[in-house]
Amino acid sequence: MNENTNVDMLPSLGRPVRSQNMGKMVDIDLSPYQSKTRGEHDPVQKPPVLLCQFDALEYYSYMLLSTQLNEQEVPHEVEIVDNDDRFIHQIDKDFKDFPIIGFYCCNTDYQRVIGLVRRIKEIAPEKIIILGGPFPTLNYEDIDLTAVDFICIGSGEFYFSEWIGQGHYKKKENFQNIVFDINQPFETKFVDDFNLSPKPNRAIYYDKYPFLKNMRVRRFLLSVGCPYKCTYCHNSNFNDKFEAQGSVKLMFRSPENAIEEIISTLEKYPADAISFSDDNLTISKNWFLTFIDLYIEKVNLPFLYSATVNTLGEEIVKKLGEAKARIARIAMETTNETIRKDILLRPKYTNDEFAEVIANLKKHDIKVVMLNMFAIPTQTLEDCEEVFNFANTHKVVMCTNVLVPYKGTAMYNYCLENDLLVEDYNTTDEGDLYINTASIKGEEMQRMVTMQNYTFLLNYVRPAIRLIKYLSKFKTFRQVSYKYITPINVTFMNFFGYLGLFTLRTMLPVGMRVIKSFIRSN
Numbered sequence: 354m355n356e357n358t359n360v361d362m363l364p365s366l367g368r369p370v371r372s373q374n375m376g377k378m379v380d381i382d383l384s385p386y387q388s389k390t391r392g393e394h395d396p397v398q399k400p401p402v403l404l405c406q407f408d409a410l411e412y413y414s415y416m417l418l419s420t421q422l423n424e425q426e427v428p429h430e431v432e433i434v435d436n437d438d439r440f441i442h443q444i445d446k447d448f449k450d451f452p453i454i455g456f457y458c459c460n461t462d463y464q465r466v467i468g469l470v471r472r473i474k475e476i477a478p479e480k481i482i483i484l485g486g487p488f489p490t491l492n493y494e495d496i497d498l499t500a501v502d503f504i505c506i507g508s509g510e511f512y513f514s515e516w517i518g519q520g521h522y523k524k525k526e527n528f529q530n531i532v533f534d535i536n537q538p539f540e541t542k543f544v545d546d547f548n549l550s551p552k553p554n555r556a557i558y559y560d561k562y563p564f565l566k567n568m569r570v571r572r573f574l575l576s577v578g579c580p581y582k583c584t585y586c587h588n589s590n591f592n593d594k595f596e597a598q599g600s601v602k603l604m605f606r607s608p609e610n611a612i613e614e615i616i617s618t619l620e621k622y623p624a625d626a627i628s629f630s631d632d633n634l635t636i637s638k639n640w641f642l643t644f645i646d647l648y649i650e651k652v653n654l655p656f657l658y659s660a661t662v663n664t665l666g667e668e669i670v671k672k673l674g675e676a677k678a679r680i681a682r683i684a685m686e687t688t689n690e691t692i693r694k695d696i697l698l699r700p701k702y703t704n705d706e707f708a709e710v711i712a713n714l715k716k717h718d719i720k721v722v723m724l725n726m727f728a729i730p731t732q733t734l735e736d737c738e739e740v741f742n743f744a745n746t747h748k749v750v751m752c753t754n755v756l757v758p759y760k761g762t763a764m765y766n767y768c769l770e771n772d773l774l775v776e777d778y779n780t781t782d783e784g785d786l787y788i789n790t791a792s793i794k795g796e797e798m799q800r801m802v803t804m805q806n807y808t809f810l811l812n813y814v815r816p817a818i819r820l821i822k823y824l825s826k827f828k829t830f831r832q833v834s835y836k837y838i839t840p841i842n843v844t845f846m847n848f849f850g851y852l853g854l855f856t857l858r859t860m861l862p863v864g865m866r867v868i869k870s871f872i873r874s875n
Contacts (some may be wrong), residue, residue, distance in 0.1 A: 454483075481503070584762060
């Protein structure tokens with residue numbers, strides 16, 4: 354930010370803390386939820402908890418949390434919110450017996466979450482609302498604590514079940530990393546031994562949502578953290594902010610522990626394929642080679658994974674092929690090497706090196722899904738067109754996203770300092786998510802978003818690139834594209850890339866659910 358910046362013109366950076374509205378939280382009668390007692394005069398009240406999310410997939414953090422809640426005998430349920438109005442309608446009906454409602458909140462979720470929370474408080478002010486996830490952990494100063502009662506900072510599986518099981522939820526005070534007042538001391542707690550994490554309870558999803566169970570793909574998370582410094586990612590900010598409190602840049606389960614979890618899960622929930630949710634499965638060569646040998650011996654199912662180009666040497670790729678890897682998700686982000694190096698601070702790799710890795714993976718029958726980002730500072734329409742040309746030349750499937758400069762990241766600070774953000778950019782207030790419009794100023798950036806909306810088409814009809822590029826000049830075309838084309842694009846990118854593992858017949862019902870969810874929430 355330069356010395357001439359008018360602070361009054363900057364986006365809203367915060368919300369009032371609870372000290373301005375201490376009386377908002379309403380005490381409720383929890384006597385119906387007494388489940389057992391410590392002593393004759395010391396009842397332990399354990400009210401049911403509703404854990405809410407937006408994505409139609411299993412959240413690993415919720416599955417871990419469910420195991421802990423079961424140990425404390427706390428009733429709980431997961432709810433996938435695919436229609437905001439219907440969800441609110443259920444608050445005093447289907448959900449009337451849930452005094453505590455939790456939301457998992459990523460950076461791009463907060464606007465939608467806070468809108469729902471305010472609506473909940475209007476009709477049921479007695480509900481206790483708690484937020485957890487990346488956004489509250491990194492931006493707890495910006496949470497609207499006049500609507501939200503508590504926030505969970507750090508890993509929720511440590512103290513959330515105790516907070517409920519021991520009755521701390523009834524107290525208007527901080528408990529470990531469950532925070533009522535950010536102006537009072539609180540603890541930040543993180544995983545320090547991934548092997549000691551509880552086993553995930555998948556039943557909370559598969560018993561309620563058969564379509565997830567019937568997908569016959571099981572998701573596993575074998576690592577936490579990332580050592581890279583990509584400017585747009587919250588991981589770097591997370592490492593910088595909490596390093597002194599014990600956060601780790603990278604930690605893996607032991608190979609034996611990971612295999613044990615996979616086998617025990619498959620015994621209960623058979624699958625046709627595995628999806629590894631790790632940001633970079635191959636980042637530790639020694640760990641990966643030990644793990645993959647065990648996987649080949651004891652699991653031997655097709656799988657998909659994510660990795661960076663610089664970790665995919667010949668030995669690693671050969672092992673991936675032997676282990677039945679079928680889909681590799683690899684981030685190019687942009688073919689403009691200057692932007693990658695100077696703006697995004699990506700791990701070092703050239704376009705030629707990326708092409709070599711693609712060829713090597715294909716030699717071992719591994720399909721490549723190339724991840725890219727549009728509307729990056731200094732990026733041009735020609736850069737975006739070149740990304741499609743690269744994908745066409747090397748015959749890979751494209752998956753694209755629009756850059757959102759998350760508050761607190763180096764990218765956000767860069768955009769502020771250079772006055773690049775659109776005038777109404779604000780990630781902490783109610784409103785639409787910034788996926789339908791560019792966060793960076795300029796009509797050319799908005800045109801890039803429209804090109805991104807047609808990724809599903811341009812993956813297979815490459816001659817249409819120039820037509821879409823031309824039509825993106827017109828505002829009406831951009832608006833229509835977002836309203837009607839985006840849900841189709843989201844479905845193709847999220848699910849049709851799985852066609853290397855599943856048939857169209859298997860994927861179609863899930864794809865239709867995504868389309869309906871998108872339409873209902875907009």
